[in-house]
Amino acid sequence: MSEQNQANFEAKIEADISIEPKDWMPDAYRQNLIRQIGQHAHSEVVGMLPEANWLTRAPTLRRKAILLAKIQDEAGHGLYLYSAAETLGCSRQDIYQKLLDEKMKYSSIFNYPTLSWADIGVIGWLVDGAAIVNQVALCRASYGPYARAMVKICKEESFHQRQGYEAVMALAEGTDEQKAMLQDAINRFWWPVLTMFGPNDSDSPHSAQSMAWKIKRFSNDELRQKFVDNTVPQVEALGMTIPDPDLVWDEELGHYRFGEIDWEEFYQVIKGNGICNHERLSAKRKGWEDGAWVREGAMAHSRKQKSVKTAA
Ligand code: FAQ
Numbered sequence: 001m002s003e004q005n006q007a008n009f010e011a012k013i014e015a016d017i018s019i020e021p022k023d024w025m026p027d028a029y030r031q032n033l034i035r036q037i038g039q040h041a042h043s044e045v046v047g048m049l050p051e052a053n054w055l056t057r058a059p060t061l062r063r064k065a066i067l068l069a070k071i072q073d074e075a076g077h078g079l080y081l082y083s084a085a086e087t088l089g090c091s092r093q094d095i096y097q098k099l100l101d102e103k104m105k106y107s108s109i110f111n112y113p114t115l116s117w118a119d120i121g122v123i124g125w126l127v128d129g130a131a132i133v134n135q136v137a138l139c140r141a142s143y144g145p146y147a148r149a150m151v152k153i154c155k156e157e158s159f160h161q162r163q164g165y166e167a168v169m170a171l172a173e174g175t176d177e178q179k180a181m182l183q184d185a186i187n188r189f190w191w192p193v194l195t196m197f198g199p200n201d202s203d204s205p206h207s208a209q210s211m212a213w214k215i216k217r218f219s220n221d222e223l224r225q226k227f228v229d230n231t232v233p234q235v236e237a238l239g240m241t242i243p244d245p246d247l248v249w250d251e252e253l254g255h256y257r258f259g260e261i262d263w264e265e266f267y268q269v270i271k272g273n274g275i276c277n278h279e280r281l282s283a284k285r286k287g288w289e290d291g292a293w294v295r296e297g298a299m300a301h302s303r304k305q306k307s308v309k310t311a312a
Helices: 002-014 027-046 048-052 061-086 092-100 117-138 144-172 176-197 207-212 220-237 263-273 277-290 292-311
Strands: 248-250 255-257
Touching: 027 048, 027 061, 027 092, 027 207, 027 277, 048 061, 048 117, 048 277, 061 092, 061 144, 092 277, 117 144, 117 176, 117 220, 144 176, 176 220, 176 263, 220 255, 263 277, 277 292
Parallel strands: none
Antiparallel strands: 248 255
16 A cells, blocks of 8 residues: 555656645655745744834835835745645644744844845845745645645745835935945845855755655756846846856856855854844744734634534
8 A cells, every 4th residue: 555655646746746735645755845844934934024123214104014015925925834834734833833942944044134224125136036036946846735825925025026126226226325235235145145045956965855756846056046147137237246256157158157155154044153043033932922812812712613603
């Protein structure tokens, strides 16, 4: 039976037929998805914090309304992804607790501070921009609920990316101080954004299996290269520069070649030693504790609804 199950599963993967929650799947496939989707969900909700830092200081009411809506969208992405993870049999509370206990990761990028208003435009443009490059590929992930969640998320992320670019365009066309503020934000975010795609393929323990299972359709390095190729012309169009002296267009390759990423910094950040790791997790722990009464109220309401239904 188990051999037959394995063979059916492999045949579906081979034929690009999505795996659905009630289908048989190898436990390692299930656990790998819980890991990736869970970390992805955590990234969405931790990612709300750096942007929230500027909500009360947005330069105009219009910018504030846009930022508020964007942050709300990220919460929604977290919800879709926690729901997708739950279809694999894990509990949302359990994986969220693992985030709070530092047993599950979230994207390294959100451990960098947002020091100026330009950082908010740069997050929309570059961070959401990198997220889309990665996530468009995930719309074809072999696990149905993950792939379907990604379709809606990608639509919203691409709107976020455009609003980010519109915000940085305003700075690029502004005063010398605004231009300098934008350049400084690009200088600080460029390298950390490149690490969003994960370690180089040769150092990525999960990639080979995830690609064989068609969870990942492209490798970390392939997606990183795609992002660089897409983004360099956008930086140039703004009249800004990229903080990489080794960046060069390679006519033969048809790609930009870029300098060495500081992987030591990346591993320090994902180990918990980044600039804002402590602050981000403290904020999430406080949110969890402060929100206890809401959860209790919601559970009491749902218990009451059930008992009314049973009585009727
Ligand atoms: N940060 O073997 P691999 C967003 C970990 S959403 C932290 O290559 P994999 C939207 C990795 O988990 C951004 N950890 O792993 C937004 C693994 O650790 P583990 C999030 C990282 O899974 C915008 C270990 O290193 N997007 O930004 C990172 O095959 C604005 C070995 O790595 C997603 O999560 C990292 N950068 O490939 C929200 C997309 N990179 O589990 C708010 C879905 C690697 O063994 C505001 N995820 N690690 O302890 C993926 O596509 C993949 O999980 C990768 C990593 C590509 C991130």
